[in-house]
Amino acid sequence: MSEAAALGLQPLRENGWRAGLSPLMRAGFGAWWRTREWWTQALLWTVVINGSVAVAIWGDAPEGLGVFGLYGVMTMFAAIAVAILMQDEIVGEKRSGTAAWVLSKPASRDAFLLSKLVPNAVGVLATMIAIPSAVLLVQTLLAGVEVSVPRFALGTLVPALNLLFYLTLTLMLGTLFDSAGPVIAIPLAFAFGQQLIAGIPGLASVLPWALVVGTADSDTSVTGAIITGQPLPAPAALLTTSLACAVFVAVAFWRWRRTEL
Amino acid sequence: MDLAVQTRGLSKSYDGVHAVDGIDLEVPRHSVFGFLGPNGAGKTTTMKMLLGLIRPTSGSGSVFGLDIAADSPGVRGRVGYLPQEPRFYPRMTARETLRFAAGFFFSGPAGALEARIEEMLELVGLAGKADRPIKTLSGGETQRLGIAQAQIHQPDLLILDEPAAALDPLGRRDVLAILEQFRATSTVFYSTHILDDVQRVSDIVCILKDGRIISQGPLEQILAGGSESVFVAVVEGDVQRARTTALDQPWVTQVDVDGDGHSARMRITVSDAEVGAARLQRLLLADETLVVTEFTRPSVRLEDVFVDLVEKGADDE
Numbered sequence: 001m002s003e004a005a006a007l008g009l010q011p012l013r014e015n016g017w018r019a020g021l022s023p024l025m026r027a028g029f030g031a032w033w034r035t036r037e038w039w040t041q042a043l044l045w046t047v048v049i050n051g052s053v054a055v056a057i058w059g060d061a062p063e064g065l066g067v068f069g070l071y072g073v074m075t076m077f078a079a080i081a082v083a084i085l086m087q088d089e090i091v092g093e094k095r096s097g098t099a100a101w102v103l104s105k106p107a108s109r110d111a112f113l114l115s116k117l118v119p120n121a122v123g124v125l126a127t128m129i130a131i132p133s134a135v136l137l138v139q140t141l142l143a144g145v146e147v148s149v150p151r152f153a154l155g156t157l158v159p160a161l162n163l164l165f166y167l168t169l170t171l172m173l174g175t176l177f178d179s180a181g182p183v184i185a186i187p188l189a190f191a192f193g194q195q196l197i198a199g200i201p202g203l204a205s206v207l208p209w210a211l212v213v214g215t216a217d218s219d220t221s222v223t224g225a226i227i228t229g230q231p232l233p234a235p236a237a238l239l240t241t242s243l244a245c246a247v248f249v250a251v252a253f254w255r256w257r258r259t260e261l
Numbered sequence: 262m263d264l265a266v267q268t269r270g271l272s273k274s275y276d277g278v279h280a281v282d283g284i285d286l287e288v289p290r291h292s293v294f295g296f297l298g299p300n301g302a303g304k305t306t307t308m309k310m311l312l313g314l315i316r317p318t319s320g321s322g323s324v325f326g327l328d329i330a331a332d333s334p335g336v337r338g339r340v341g342y343l344p345q346e347p348r349f350y351p352r353m354t355a356r357e358t359l360r361f362a363a364g365f366f367f368s369g370p371a372g373a374l375e376a377r378i379e380e381m382l383e384l385v386g387l388a389g390k391a392d393r394p395i396k397t398l399s400g401g402e403t404q405r406l407g408i409a410q411a412q413i414h415q416p417d418l419l420i421l422d423e424p425a426a427a428l429d430p431l432g433r434r435d436v437l438a439i440l441e442q443f444r445a446t447s448t449v450f451y452s453t454h455i456l457d458d459v460q461r462v463s464d465i466v467c468i469l470k471d472g473r474i475i476s477q478g479p480l481e482q483i484l485a486g487g488s489e490s491v492f493v494a495v496v497e498g499d500v501q502r503a504r505t506t507a508l509d510q511p512w513v514t515q516v517d518v519d520g521d522g523h524s525a526r527m528r529i530t531v532s533d534a535e536v537g538a539a540r541l542q543r544l545l546l547a548d549e550t551l552v553v554t555e556f557t558r559p560s561v562r563l564e565d566v567f568v569d570l571v572e573k574g575a576d577d578e
Contacts, residue, residue: 007376009369011338011414019334023364027350035352096348104312104342105365106334261314 012106020107021114028119032127041127045081049074049132050139057143067145068155071136072212072223075159076191078128079212082166083187085124089116090174090256091183100261109257113171117249121167129160147227155227158238162211165241166191168248175255208241210234265290265418265448266311270320272472273306280306282472283320288450288465290417293440295459295480296452298469299571304452305345307469308420312342325417338366341411341447345422347403349395355382355406356391359413366414381409385439401432408439412447419443421451425458437462456564460484466563468570475570481534484561490534492541493526495555500525503551506544512536 014020032038049071056070093099103112133156140147166187173183194209204215210233211222218225218233225232232238266288273281281303288294298304309315311322313333322329324336349358359378367374382388385405390398398406404427411419424440425433433455440462443449453459459466460480467477476483496503500523504516507529515530531537542556 007369007373009367009373009377012366012368015334020365023361026364027353027361031350031352097344097346098348098350100309100314101342101344101347101349103314104337104340104344105362106338107365108334260316261309 014106017108017110019111020102020105021111024102024107024111024115025119028115029122032119032123038123038127041123042131045078045128046132046135048077050135053136053139057139057145066224066228067136067140067143068224068227069214069219069221071133072159072221075129075132075162075223076209076212078124078159079163079166080188080191081128082124082163083170083184083191086120086167086170087174087180087184089120090171091177091180094174094178094259094261097261103261109259110253113175113253113256116171117168117252120171121164124163124167125160128163129156148229151229152227155223158211158221158223158226161238161241161245162208164245165208165248168245168252172248172252172255175252175259205234206236206240208237208244210237211241262287263290264288265292266294266322266324266450268307268311268320268322271307271310271317271322272319273303273310273315274318279472281310281317284469284472284474286322286467286474286477288448290448291444292464293444293449293462294451295463295466296450296469297454297456297459297466297567298452301471302469303472304469305422306472308342308422308450308452311420312337312340339417341414341416341419343404343407343411343419343421343424345452346427347407349403349406349410351394351396354392354394355387355398355402355409358395358406359410362410363413377413381413384412384442385409386435400427401429404428404432404436408436412443416447418448418450421449423453424451425453425455433458456562456567460563468567470571475573476566480563483566484563490531490537491559492529492531492537493555493557493559494529494542494545494553495524495526496545496551496553497524498548498551500527503527503545503548506548507541510540510544512540 052074053067053071056067099112103109137147137149137152169187170183173186177183194207198204198207198209198213198215204210209215213221215234220230220233222232222234222237264287266286268284268286270283270285271281272279272283284307296304306315310317311324311329313329313336317330325339327335329336353361356378359381360374363374363377379388382391385408387402387405387409390402395403395406404424408421408424411421425436428436437458440449440451463480465478466480466483468475500518500520504518504527507513507516512531512533513529514532517528519526519528529541531541538558542553545551545553545556
């Protein structure tokens with residue numbers, strides 16, 4: 001009898017994509033919720049998003065930008081932060097050798113990638129969208145701004161989708177490249193480049209940018225329109241962004257299964 | 262022979278350059294297998310192919326009969342691996358790292374898991390530093406943590422890539438002592454540059470150069486330069502007759518004589534070391550006109566054999 005069996009430990013017999021998922025997920029969620037990561041991010045984005053909105057509500061609001069329009073714009077900064085935060089998730093582990101170490105255990109490649117995708121998605125959505133959005137709701141109610149809570153809840157899913165776009169893009173790039181340069185440069189170039197091409201009518205309405213910021217086609221973002229009950233200015237952006245996220249995830253899994261470590 | 266690892270023509274190429282070139286490894290169970298070679302010889306690539314981290318270009322391999330390509334998860338379930346220059350998650354402590362590693366292999370009562378972790382921390386001498394962040398550990402302590410995480414599930418095979426490379430002499434001594442302890446329960450397959458360590462603990466040695474095996478076998482056989490063995494006799498008398506008598510034996514392959522006609526140092530190579538040890542000295546003493554003043558079987562250092570083999574390989578190219 002082995003020493004472990006003598007202690008009462010049972011060997012795990014997980015197969016297929018689930019192999020190693022439990023410890024990897026525990027580690028992934030632990031990196032957010034058992035460290036100071038969650039509260040520093042939550043504090044930072046509450047200050048950035050809700051501080052700006054507070055100025056709009058109780059101070060001098062920017063011309064032509066309502067409370068919810070400003071909220072959408074500020075979440076764009078969070079999306080850029082997601083790309084910066086995620087840049088090292090895969091590339092860093094490839095370069096340091098921790099990915100090879102982890103995958104020398106009976107863990108599947110899919111489980112490894114899921115443990116990067118799911119805990120980070122939950123972490124960024126909770127700290128950069130859910131908490132600041134809850135505070136925003138309280139702010140608007142205190143300020144007497146009329147808002148439908150169900151529409152507000154639905155509207156917050158749109159910047160969440162925008163964040164997921166940058167998260168999945170950065171993770172995919174991490175599987176494709178071996179250095180951090182392109183992994184951070186491409187999402188940032190895309191994020192800022194949209195500002196330029198968002199001025200082109202037609203094209204603007206399919207970009208993720210239209211989800212949270214007004215474009216040449218409409219002064220109102222998709223987020224602002226949903227919360228305030230207006231017609232959607234760029235419904236195609238919801239579809240293209242969702243599709244892009246799905247493609248990024250599929251490419252990441254395809255590539256990661258073939259990566260040599 | 263009951264083998265833990267077996268490969269047949271295992272190869273890996275990158276853009277047409279052979280990192281590993283058709284190697285046939287045979288690692289017996291419960292052996293301490295020293296995997297030697299200069300930098301870039303293909304040691305790490307071979308280990309990573311066994312673990313499914315790198316796909317072979319051609320050839321095959323098995324670990325305990327499990328195919329390294331088709332049954333990789335099964336292989337990894339029975340192997341503990343220490344990477345070269347191990348890196349772990351810096352946010353974790355040593356204890357958390359072992360808990361993380363154990364999570365891939367066990368389920369059961371938390372108390373039992375913690376007891377196993379404590380046992381491993383004690384084994385590698387990290388019990389006092391178990392709750393410090395990994396980034397505060399020294400290179401030697403990180404290496405010992407690497408050994409502990411590789412052994413946490415008491416694997417049937419330990420693959421250790423340069424386990425003593427970053428250690429000072431005392432650290433090396435401790436690591437070798439730990440390897441000796443594993444011999445009873447596991448097969449140890451390890452690479453190293455420190456040839457004195459190999460000579461101390463290994464049963465079987467494989468020397469790799471430019472992706473090819475240039476020598477593989479029991480340590481004694483490698484030290485003897487293959488199945489042949491060398492004896493040295495210092496003699497006085499009719500040296501030429503002694504030489505002829507020796508060469509008449511079917512198990513004597515070569516006799517080199519250094520000295521004048523009356524007194525000389527004879528270097529006698531035999532094809533079978535055991536026969537040589539049993540009969541050679543008796544054969545020389547049987548000639549009553551010959552005085553044998555010294556008869557020895559010189560010990561050979563692995564480092565000398567290694568340098569000879571590697572340089573010979575270079576000369577042959």
